[in-house]
Amino acid sequence: MTPRHTLADDDLPEQPQVLLVDDDEVNLLLTSMALRERGFAITEATSGEQAIQILTAWVPDVVVLDAVMPGLDGFQTCRALRAMPSIESLPVLMLTGLDDDASITRAYEAGATDFFVKSTQWSLLAGRLTYLLRAARTRAELERSKSRLARAQDLARMGSFDWRRGHGGPVFSVEGLRVFGMGPPDVLGFRALLRMLSDDDRNGLVQVLHDVMRHSTVLATDIPATLHDGRQRIVHVEAEPEFNENGSLIGYTGIVQDVTDRRMAEDKIRHLANFDTLTGLPNRRQLIWRAERALEHGRRLNHQVALLLIDLDRFKVINDTLGHSAGDELLMEVARRLRSCVRHSDQVTDASIESLSSRSHRSLEAVGRYGGDEFVALLPEVLDERDAERVATRILDLMREPIFVGGQECFVTASVGIALYPRDGASVADLLRNSDIAMYSVKSTGRNSSSMYRPALAGQGRKKLELETALHKALERGELVLHYQPKVDVRGAKMVGVEALMRWRHDNVLVPPLDFIPLAEETGLIVPFSEWAIGEAARQAGIWRKNFGFSDSIAVNLPNRLFERFDLVEYIHNAVTKYGVPHHAIELEITEGGLMQDLQNVIPALHRLNEIGVEISIDDFGTGYSSLAYLTRLPISELKIDKSFVRDLGITRESSAVVTAIIALARSLGLRVIAEGVENLRQMKVLNRLGCELMQGFLFCRPKPADEIETWLQTILTGKASWIGKADDAEIAEVLRFADGRGPRFKPAS
């Protein structure tokens, strides 16, 4: 018999297994024959007892059970098999007689899935079985999916609940109860649920529930609950309203989920994203966020906000000398101190701010780390600038205490720039920029202080910033040039050397030294600039040597910190060697102030330089506080009288007295002495008379590019210069008498 494939159903097994139970041989034979022909696999049993026996070892897809049998009848058999594990959901079809209504009822009561009136129309039976199998399959899938869901919910610590209006509290699924640390047969009503919340949270939730119900909207909220065992959990609740056919709200159905871990992870991530890992202070991003919120409040409530930019002075020096870990220690201590200067609040979240009261902006107050050694204090509400200045003063005071890092005491000061909203800016960016400008004004006027932003500062700041940016590129762009000013022996009318002066050709304009040298010193660029100058001077000495036999020195100004470089001697040696000039072709000028400030560190370098023939000249002599004791022992060759004395020569008595003293000192120490800033014949004549023959100044020659120096030399060689031969003028005696206070004051000719 070829089975006709009537079971064209993808969901069903290829050949459904049927257990056919009938005590009547004829029926059994016919039914199984008919079903086999329709694609079923039949196992026969002739009694209820035999059927149960078979089912203990094997489970078919469906059982077909004759209702009336001797021994265990169909109903008893059905009841018995329903009691067997794993068979409770097996579909059972009960075969009854046409005239047997009572059996139909009994069949259902006994747990039969369906009944079928015995008939010889086999296709009807096969159809019914197919239907039963499909329903069973669907049911099994539902069961599986339900248990999968339950498992998933358990894993996700999630459960469901239903609430029907007018039917008491919510009804939670088993998984839902588990979220709250409960289980069947516990009942979790509204009251019990609310008791798990703090007073504030309870009121908040009640308010939310009322709002949601009133508008029949979706509920989505997080509840911080304390479970019966004392565990603190955060439970996320999400529910959708349900409506009847009239559109009235009849209840809510939704889920609860324990999101404590997720929330903690989120908090951790948020913390990492918003706080500086070293100091634990709010980072730049968090600061800006807080400042923006503070400005919103300020705008709404019409009050002022202050932003203080705090920059540590000389932090780089500490970092460089004591190392980064000491620098980090220092920053941590500074952070701790700064924190105590404001009502610092760490606990600010996006949500809490939105929901808090009108005074909530107070909790924005904080000090944060804005950058390396830059901190920002945000004062979300100040009455006036004095409020902000008080905080700044507190900060500066606290900084004055020594900080113990890297095994030694450090003194750190800070420069604080203050900007106020709305006066100094309407946006956070404006306030940050302007507090930065104010802070820089403090830096430029001696540090360790605070300053309010003033519009007048803005221009300076911006210009300085632009200049600084450009200055960084000056060297690589080849914008630096050296100009040279001759040192002149006025008696012999000859050049005895030149001083190299740095110029910056920026945007085709020659930037005056005063406009960029201080900035170069501040930024540290002065070091590479000076190194370049040494090399360039050596190169120029080489050219002049070839061109006109130049054998004097080119004096290069060096900042004292360059003298601390252990490789300075080697550097100079390499430079002169490269251009084939002797060591003494380079002379170094160090200011008196710079020398004295760092005497101990500079002396070894001076000795080494002196040994190889590089002469040292003390610049701006007379303006500092030289220790005469040291001066006698220093390996120096030349003193340069500061131009301020030269300027006043013949005007004030003191200046000629100082000049006289310097000349005497130099002479007694065996040093050369040269006067700077000589601008007129009068000064020249006085100096000459006082015994100083070496001079430098506009009177003789302005600083010039190298090639123009050669031209200038021609004017001396040909005796055409105006000053030649004027050094010993008789009228000078008269001038000196006036200057000494023995006559009317000298009035310079216009």
Add this chain to the structure above:
Amino acid sequence: MFSSSVSVHTPVAGDDASVGGGAPSGAPGRTVLDPVALARLQELDPTGANQLLQRVLKAFQTSVARLRPQAEAARRSGDNAAIRLVAHTLKSSSASIGALGLSALCAHIEASVRAEPGADQTANLDTLAAALDDVMGAIELRLREGV
């Protein structure tokens, strides 16, 4: 009661399948078993390869051989429930092989026990025994003829 039962089953069984009145002795096998019902059985095994009809008829013989002693025992002990079970079983199996008269008689006995569990079934059982004889005779004939 029996006469009424005859009148009940007569329209079902038709003239050919009269049970109580005795069938024409000339061709009992042709009329006792309904040719339509037999034809439907034959459809289950169109080529006859499975010898379905023979197997079914033999199964019926086996079934009757089992049920007859049960019926006799029930008659002796007056166990109407057992009588009803025998009638119920025979009702559907006899219908399956086309013994429609027998099936109707069994239905009648089953209904009568259900309606009056204590009623005397002796007469019905006599009629049943005779009807069974007829059907068994017809089956025997069929099997001898090779169906």
